[in-house]
Amino acid sequence: MSTWAIRTLGLSRDFGALRAVDDLSLEITQGTVFGFLGPNGAGKTTTIRLLLGLLEPSDGRAQVLGYDVQTQGDEVRFRCGALLEHNGLYERLTALDNLELCGRLWHIPRAERQGRIQELLTHFGLWERRKETVGQWSRGMKQKLAVARTQLHRPSLVFLDEPTAGLDPVAAAALREDLAALATREGVTVFLTTHNLTEAERLCQRVGVIRQGRLLALGSPNELRRTTGTPKVEVTGTGFSQHALDLLRARPEVVNVTGGDGRLVIETHPGTETASLVSLLTGAGTRIEEVHKGKADLEEAFLSLLEEAEK
C-alpha cells in the first residue's frame, strides 16, 4: 500500500479554451489534513472531481490511495467519502433514509449500518429529528448530515468542499475537532477546500494555494507564512510621536509602520532584530509597555501569494 493518499503528476483539465486545472503535481501523505486554498473559480472543485474520477483529465495522471483515478475509479470511490460543492442530500427523503441509501450503496451489513447511522446522527445532534424530511431543515443541519454521510462507511480518504459553510461557530469548531480526530486517531486523510484561512491554519498539516488552475505554493502553514508573509512587531505603549515614526520608517529593515495611538505595528524584512527597533523607539521618548513579535498569518501569506501571481 502506498504511503501517499493522493499523488498527481501534471494533472490538467481543460473546458474548451479554459484551463481549469493546470499541471497540478501534488503528494499528500496518508492520515493528514490537507487544505486546498484558492479564490472562487481557482480550480479546487474541478481538482476534487478529477481525483474522484468524475471528470477525465485532459493531461497528466492521478493516483488516489494507490489507485489510478481514470482506470480504477470504482476502487477510489469505494474508499472515499465526499462532501462536494452541494450537499447532495435528497430533500424529499428523511435524514435516516439519506444515510440508509448511502449505507446500502457501500454494502454495509444491515445491523452494522443501523448502528453506525445511530452513532453518527447522535454525534451530530440529529438523532431526534431523523424522521424529518431533509428539505425542512436549516442549511447548517443539512451540512452536518452531509458530513455525517461522508463518514458512514469509514472511508480512508474524505474530500470536503467547504465543510463548515453554513455551520454556526460552535458547530464549526466541533466539526474541526472531529476532522482533526479523524486524521490523528483513525488515520483518515482529509482533503478540504476552504475560504476560512484561520480554519486551515488550525486544522491542516499542509496547505496548497491554487489560482487559475495553477498551484502557487505548497507546504505547512508555517512554511507558507515564512516564505511569503512579512514579519511583524507589535508595540504597545504611549508617546508614539511623529518623530519616532519617521525614524522607524527611515530604517532600511522596516517595510511599513501602521497604527500610532497606543499601538504600533511594524512590518519588517525577515531576520530583523527587534531589540534595535525597541531602543530606537525608547530613544525617541516612547514609553513601551509590551512588545510582541509575530509572524504574518496565513491570510496575509495567502493574499501575498495571490498578489504576486497577479503581477
Add this chain to the structure above:
Amino acid sequence: MIADVGTIMWKEFKELFHQRGRFRGGSIGVLIFVFGFGILMPLQTGPGWVESPIGLVFWAWLPYLLVSSVTADTFAGERERHTLETMLASCISDRALLVAKIGSAVVYGWGLTIANILVGLVTVNVAFSEGNLLMLPPATMLGILGISLLVAVFGAGLGVTISLRAATVRQAQQTMGIVMFVVVIPLFTLPMLPEEWKARAFQLVTNADLAAILTAVAAAFFVIDTALVLFAMSRFKRARLILD
C-alpha cells in the same frame, strides 16, 4: 449489481411517493390515476371493456404515458437538484445506476398499467357480470402484458437517454416532446395516402391474424428497445455526466 439496482429503485420510489415530503401527497396522484382508468373508464365502457380489441391499443399506449412522466427527472432532475454529483461520487457502478433508473421507470409505468387492468377487471365484474365472470381473452391479456412491457421499456430507454445529457428537467421534456412528434408525424400522413393504398392496408390488417400482428409488433419493439438500451449504455459515461 442486483443489490445496487434494488437500492436505487428503493430510493426512486421513496422520492416518487414522497412528493413535497409527504407520502400521502405523492400517492394521491396515483390513486386519481387508478380511479380514472381502473374504475371510471370501465364503468363508462361497460362489458365491452373486456371484449373490444381497441383496449389493446389503449393499454399499450398507457405505460408510455406513465413512463414519460417520470423519465425526464431521472438524471436531469438529479442534476437540477444537485444530487447527481454526489450519487456519481458513490461506489455504484455505471451499469447498475443506468439499469436502476430505467428499471424504476418501467416498474412504475408497467406496474401501474397492470394495477389499472386488475382494478378495471374487478370494476366491470362488480358492475356488469350478472353472475358470469367477465375476463379478457387469454391471448389479448398476454398481448397487453407483453406489448405494454415493451412499450414501457421503450419509453424508459428513450426518456433516460435524453435525460442523461439534459441540463434541466424542462429541457429533457422538450426534447422528448420533439422526438415523439417526429415519431408520430408518419401517422398524420396516413389520411393523405391514396384511397387504393388505404383500402389495401385496411384489408391486410383485418384479414391478418391478431397473434401474427402482435408478434410482429412485439418483435419490432424488442429490437428497438434493445437498441435503445444499448445506446443509453454507450452514452452513459460517468466522467461526462457533469455538464458544468
